[in-house]
Amino acid sequence: MRGRWDWNLLGGWILALVVLRAARMTERDPYWQARDGIERSAGTPMSRPDSWSWAQPGGLFRPTSPLWNSALGLGHQGLGVAGIALVGAAGMLAYFGVAVVVARRLGARPLPTLAATVFTAILALPMVSPRATIVVQALLLVSLALGHTLVTRTLPRAWWTVVGAALVAAALGWFGAWLHVSWSVTSLGVAAALPLLALLSGVDRWRVGLAAAAGMALAAGSTLGPYGLSVWQLLLDVSSASDGQIVEWLSPFTAGLRLRWLPIALIVLALGAVTAQWLFRHRSGAPGSLERGCWALEVILVGISLAAASAGMVAIRFLGVAALTLLPVLAARLSAATIRWRASPRRSPFVRTRLTADYWRPIMVGALVVLMPLALVQAIDPGQPQEEEIARSLPRGCRLFADPDTAGAVLLLRPDVKVWVDMRTEVYGSAAYAEARRRLLATDGVVVPEGATCALVSPSAPSVTADGAGGNAWMKVSTTAGLSLWVPA
Incomplete structure (x- = not known):
């Protein structure tokens, strides 16, 4: 027994x-x-x-x-x-x-x-x-x-x-x-x-x-x-x-x-x-x-x-x-x-x-x-990703730049939003991941790739600018769950 x-x-x-x-x-x-x-x-x-x-x-x-x-x-x-x-x-x-x-x-x-x-x-x-x-x-x-x-x-x-x-x-x-x-x-x-x-x-x-x-x-x-x-x-x-x-x-x-x-x-x-x-x-x-x-x-x-x-x-x-x-x-x-x-x-x-x-x-x-x-x-609200709240704030149909993990959650939470890279390494190749890391970890501010219209980055990022077109500055919209949403100013 x-x-x-x-x-x-x-x-x-x-x-x-x-x-x-x-x-x-x-x-x-x-x-x-x-x-x-x-x-x-x-x-x-x-x-x-x-x-x-x-x-x-x-x-x-x-x-x-x-x-x-x-x-x-x-x-x-x-x-x-x-x-x-x-x-x-x-x-x-x-x-x-x-x-x-x-x-x-x-x-x-x-x-x-x-x-x-x-x-x-x-x-x-x-x-x-x-x-x-x-x-x-x-x-x-x-x-x-x-x-x-x-x-x-x-x-x-x-x-x-x-x-x-x-x-x-x-x-x-x-x-x-x-x-x-x-x-x-x-x-x-x-x-x-x-x-x-x-x-x-x-x-x-x-x-x-x-x-x-x-x-x-x-x-x-x-x-x-x-x-x-x-x-x-x-x-x-x-x-x-x-x-x-x-x-x-x-x-x-x-x-x-x-x-x-x-x-x-x-x-x-x-x-x-x-x-x-x-x-x-x-x-x-x-x-x-x-x-x-x-x-x-x-x-x-x-x-x-x-x-x-x-x-x-x-x-x-x-x-x-x-x-x-x-x-x-x-x-x-x-x-x-x-x-x-x-x-x-x-x-x-x-x-x-x-x-x-x-x-x-x-x-x-x-x-x-x-x-x-x-x-x-x-187990209350099981499976709830921390990105859910800020994902709701993304502009409809925007082109997102974010780290691959965050992008992976957004792909399900916001199917209308397309990402730059996510966790599918075989699709993007190692060069894309190295480039994403270089952009996200820059100490003088995040530079998003040309064509992006929204970004989810660390709240510690001092600024966000875009490639091309003179490197126009972006503005911070909100910060939730360790992520800040930035959009073009």
Whole structure:
């Protein structure tokens, strides 16, 4: 009975965390993504010339998360910005739900899983947001759980078992390809990991072949997305345009980012390395046993996490992937370690008492009683962007100059307003972002590009002038939520 209560307590903590992250979004991508979903539901082609920028950049707009954008669009059409928050919350709950199921399969207990969840969420906080990438993480865990099922559960040795496993894997690959273009890379790693998981589990050749068939089907299914094999060109376009311009594509060693991101990078890398060392020194179970299968799954998860953490030394975005992939293993290892430490006669009674669920249960319940009302207060007007009030003040049909994040929210809030650049890096290219940063961060005043008729800039900007026509000065109209609206004088 207490075990069920503890799992419910874990669920309450996860729910509070998800409500806090979904209700007050720091990301602006979900807003313009919802607009894309709305437009495509009205019949607009997926790949299309850009129509959101008054600068008319060359090239096509190709959504990188078409299925997710459609879900956000449906949420907005049904409930407004609250619908965007609801869809985002569902995505985050999907990840945490799958992670907890996998952790339980590995032998994790509820309160150590809660500790691992909170710690992981802190490390990967920017990724715990209403974005398709966290659902990709859930899909990664589901795919590996499928492989674990194929090598550990009793299955009929028949052709329909192979066909069924291949169809399920292909469906996962297809779903991921429509969910987010990054799945094209992830699916190849998972496809290779499935037969490796079987080999590490020590199962017979038939099960190794079954896992390999599922892996090949997963990889094949991932080519059935909206862009087919051309998705690789889109990935190259996104990475080349974002490199050096978007924070998540910068290295944690970058000046100005080290204080926040370098400690996280080192912690994630160290956790993966220490866990890997422990697993290789403590291989459990006989070949083909459930225990060996769980050990093999942990090895695969740690391997993927280490690969992502290594990539995170080049691009910050992969640090979140590393931490979220490691969560089930951390929960399982912490659960096992707690039992060992509690049973060790070398530990003092004081320490052993504090390693029991009875000690931590009332503390965690009390903390949740405080946290949940805060989460519910934050959930008032969920998904409301801080730019909403000042966006209403924009002149109708004006041509906006603003930072890319602000522009992303305005695209949904004011569809009549066109922007100079927004967060779609592959549409504008890196040069446009560098130019926007140069203009916005000028200490002697913001100089907007020729053709702009309204601007949203920092209240600290001393002045706003325009390129061309003698550099005519602009006037400040209003200041709201950390943004000032300027228009031509």
